[in-house]
Amino acid sequence: MSIDEQLSILKKGLADLIREADLRERLIQSEKSGRPLRVKAGFDPTAPDLHLGHTVLLRKMKHFQDLGHIPIFVIGDSTALIGDPTGRNITRPPMTAEEIAANAETYKTQVFKILDPARTEVRFNSEWLAQLRFEDMVRLCSKYTVARIMERDDFTKRYREGAAISMHELLYPLAQGYDSVALACDVEMGGTDQRFNLLVGRELQRDFGQAPQIVATVPLLEGTDGVEKMSKSKGNYIGITEPPKVMFRKVMQISDDLMWRYYELLTDATLQEIAAMRASDQPMQHKMALASRIIADYYSEQAASQARSDFDREVRHGDVPSDIETASVAPEASGNLAKLLVSLNMADSRTDAERKIKAGAAEVDGEKHRSMNLELQPGRSYLLHLGKKWKRIVVG
RNA sequence: GGACAGGUGGGUGAGUGGUUAAAGCCAACAGACUGUAAAUCUGUCCCUCCCUGCGAGGUACGAAGGUUCGAAUCCUUCCCUGUCCA
Secondary structure, three states: OOHHHHHHHHHOOOOEEEOHHHHHHHHHHHHHHOOOOEEEEEEOOOOOOOEHHHHHHHHHHHHHHHOOOEEEEEEOOOHHHOOOOOOOOOOOOOOOHHHHHHHHHHHHHHHOOOOOHHHOEEEEOHHHHOOOOHHHHHHHHHOOOHHHHOOOHHHHHHHHOOOOOOHHHHHHHHHHHHHHHHHOOOEEEEEHHHHHHHHHHHHHHHHOOOOOOEEEEEOOOEOOOOOOEOOOOOOOOOEOOOOHHHHHHHHHHOOHHHHHHHHHHHOOOOHHHHHHHHHOOOHHHHHHHHHHHHHHHHOOHHHHHHHHHHHHHHHHOOOOOOOOOEEEEOHHHOEEHHHHHHHOOOOOOHHHHHHHHHOOOEEEOOEEOOOOEEOOOOOOEEEEEEOOEEEEEEEO
């Protein structure tokens, strides 16, 4: 494949590429020398589950991998001690070592749903960061000035607003930049919000006598609300390990406009194909196709079609779901429906359950049930439905 | 170390002694409507208990004490944040 072709694959969907000429140069060198490029992306092990927002980046790394280069997946176990201040206006609470270890493990397995494990490097940045002594830290800090660090949006903003900025947060960009030095990266990738951190890497590499890495950023994927970027903590995410059915439902819940964005960033559909779909008057069909496509990526075609038919039946026609869990309930649970729903995890609290029952959200055996009272007969089974939750119970 | 300002429910933000479990807005949840979504409308949005009622009780306005019949509102100490001065 020609360098131009390679470049155009790699450039597709990128938000920033600093700088394109450098990347071209490196691709040429790599081809000549047979040395693959080292393409790094760092992840904070803060959320235990990867979601579609992360996959925009991972898919791009896969493109590099497919062209013979080496993705380096850096798990920021040391930098997690700081907590990336990106996009934050408050200081993050630090995580415990146990949490970090557990989360990192989950990341590792999930990331290989996209990348080929045999040709991926997975590294923890504690490997080199934990080695640094105080003198090393001081030396590292001396390479950057306060004014330059404060150029970062988040810091400027927080500073201007009189919000707290702790000293250790200023170290984050330096630590991340040092990762690139330690790994001798050729390319570092991240979301557009990572731009600053990625650029710091270039400067530090220069200071350490390395060629500055190429910085490639991908757009941030909006979450299911269509407004904020997808994030676990905002609850607007679609996790790649969520059951197919849940994924399908969540994809269907995005707005029609957002769907085109998802097509662009989460599938290999070409821009022409997307434009054609967009011109048609079948948004729902295309959305269902999108959901199926995404599920097929992380599960299988079969799982996708199953999820699709479940959605058809359960959501569109309002039928009873096919895979309701059955729980057995002691006869003593008879009497109070709210209590029962809480014990079955169908409501957050008893007060919550009562509210929903009063609002007419509860059904027993398909009948709306507005009374708090539910007498259970031993041996019988009941079908409970509250909002999106269903459960079959057997008494006895 | 000194002076000053401030800390309210998921977010924002009212409220400066008494129908205040705490306005409004946003988010969220449930219901209706619907072709998925959106939009719209209705209701809800701390917890527990029961005789499920515009019911009873318990917690809650950084923390702990105090004043008062009564405090988010006043006082004291502490913690935290910011600004200015050293």
